[in-house]
Amino acid sequence: MKSETSDSIHDTIAINRQRALRRRELARSVRDIRSRLGAPENRQSTFEHERQHLFADTRINAAFAAPLLALIVAAISSLWVSPQFMGAWFLVTICTHFLMVVISHSYEKAPSDQKVRVVWRRRFTAGDLIYGCSWAMFFLMPERIGSGEGLVIFHFATLLIVIAMNTMQSANLPKCLLASTLPITFVVTFTFLQQSSAVHYTLAAMAIGAQGFFLILGNQLLKNANTMLEYRADKDHLIAELETANSVSDEARRRAEAANLAKSRFLATMSHELRTPLNAILGFSEIMKDEVLGPMTNKNYRSYAEDIHGSGEHLLNLINEILDLSRIEAGRHELHEESIYLQDVVAECGTMMKVRAKAKSIALHHAHQAGLPRVWADERAVRQVILNLMSNAVKFTPVGGEVRVNLGPTSDGGQYVSIKDNGPGIPEEEIPTVLEAFGQGSHAIKSAEQGTGLGLSIVQALVSMHDGKFTIRSRLGEGTEVIVTLPPSRNMNYAAEVNQTSGAADAVQEDTARRA
Structure with missing residues (x-):
């Protein structure tokens, strides 16, 4: 018996230790989340990692869209530029693009502790710089003699499309956005300024203006991404708070159930332990006050017996009322209706x-x-x-x-x-x-x-x-x-009326079915 009791005590201690450990781990995680969400620098760094994930995900999703655009540009440019040059440029651009896709895939597959390293941002920036330079090479391709103004207009249109595409892909990382768009704008502007024509000067100014516009657009997209990530962080914070509240409520419910069980055991035990001696007290005091076994010569003893009997009845009534209320509150009081x-x-x-x-x-x-x-x-x-x-x-x-x-x-x-x-x-x-x-x-x-x-x-x-x-x-x-x-x-007559009403309704339904 003692060994079973000791085993039960050890099991209870082990369970309590496990629960305390879970509560400490949950509290520690909540504190980490709160500190990370509350500090601006920590929030910013967390958002940088999230933006890196969005950057890599965007590059992976656009794995086939960018090569398709490069193919269309190379095919149309063959009207003004030698196909051999355009084919070589297309291969270089495809290679640089898939280099970025490979880097993005490697980032997504990397462990979480490696994703926070600065080397990934450097790889993304270097890859976008190479990718932007490959598109800048397109504007340096030698044109055929007598190509006319058509190639200039096509260059400008390609500039707008490529910068817009790179802005959408790299807006989450500002350095990558600059690395992928500035080489293109610089080469196009330099090329247009080499021509002594008002049209070229105008297009060069518009190229610089387009670069500024897309930088502003990229900044706005960055703000939108930060806002979305802030909402996500607030949601995570709320989830952490709800988990904490749920853990606290579960612990409180467990304690309440344990207390209710202890109260039920106490009442069950005390109802027997108290009623048994009380019945004896009431019985013997009633015999004494009624002088069943003979008269009492001392009236004080009879008065004491009456007081003992009255106090015992009061205590018994108190115990009965407490037990009745406890059964009712516990939902164990059953009605025997008649x-x-x-x-x-x-x-x-x-x-x-x-x-x-x-x-x-x-x-x-x-x-x-x-x-x-x-x-x-x-x-x-x-x-x-x-x-x-x-x-x-x-x-x-x-x-x-x-x-x-x-x-x-x-x-x-x-x-x-x-x-x-x-x-x-x-x-x-x-x-x-x-x-x-x-x-x-x-x-x-x-x-x-x-x-x-x-x-x-x-x-x-x-x-x-x-x-x-x-x-x-x-x-x-x-x-x-x-x-x-x-x-x-x-x-009772209410129930009868209800039965009569339902019976009449059933009779009407049966009669209707019979007629049908």
Whole structure:
């Protein structure tokens, strides 16, 4: 037995260590994410790595688009330039393009710890510089004699298309954008300026303006990428926060389940351990106070026996109420419903309370409307509700007061029980307090009335289990009225009407089917 207990203790310690380790790892990861997201330099560096990934992904996706453009340019340029030169240029451009594709593939396949190295940005920049120089060579191809102005216009159109394409591909890395576009613009501008013509001068100025425009466009695309990455970082931050909250809630739920299990075990154990000696105390004290085995010569001993019996009954009632409330809160309290007359239960409770009311000279009035139908309810639970409410009314009603119990139908067809006294009443602001478990009003505390403050909590729970409604109305100095209302669905005639209606509907359907 001791070995099993020690093994269980060791298992519990191991489980707690694993949970603590998971919590520490989660907290450490959340702190890393927060520090990385909170520091501007860290955020910028993280975005650079993300932009490198976008750059490489764009190059891989455009692996066949750029060669197609180069092929079209080479084919059209053959009208003004020798095909041998254009073929050589096309091969060089294709090689430089696929060099960038290979570098991008290598970057995507590289481990995460290697992707953060600066060498990759240098490779991308060098590759784009070579790629831009290969396109710049196109504008240096020797033209045939008598080619005319057509080649100049085609050069300018190719310049705009190639710079736009490189801007879209390299906007995520500004250095790569400059490396892939500046050589082309520089060569075209230099070539146009070598010609002493207003058209060439104009095209050179427009080439410089186009370069500036696409740099601005690239900067805007870069801002859009940063904004997208910021949103993604905020989303990751939110996910980390949600994971943290989920972990905390799981841990809190586990602790709550453990506490609930411990409470259930405690109540199960204590209900037996307390009730067994209490039954003995109540039995022996009752024999002593009733002098069953013979008279007591000392009256003080009899008084002590009465006090012991009264205190034992109070403690037993407290234990029963705590257990009842615990079962209700745990959802383990089951209703044993049957067809009962509500007025019979109320009358029985009134008979039980007459002795206590007579001891305080309290007039107990009972009135109910005739012809009320049976209700479908748990008789024991309903009796407990009525007894608790009538007991409270008698307890807080002063000597010579009165308690009125009324029973009747509600406007919607249900039934209600109203218990009204002319006691001191409850201040309006204290009504929520007395409805809570162990809650007591200021009058009960001042007058030191015997009670646990669980009666109304149990009443509310039992009424709610019957789909009913519990209402309390009170004014200071005028008295208190409590009303228990059962819905019309609890009436037995209501169920009959529903059955009759459904039966009539079924009969109509059968008759219709028969006629069809």
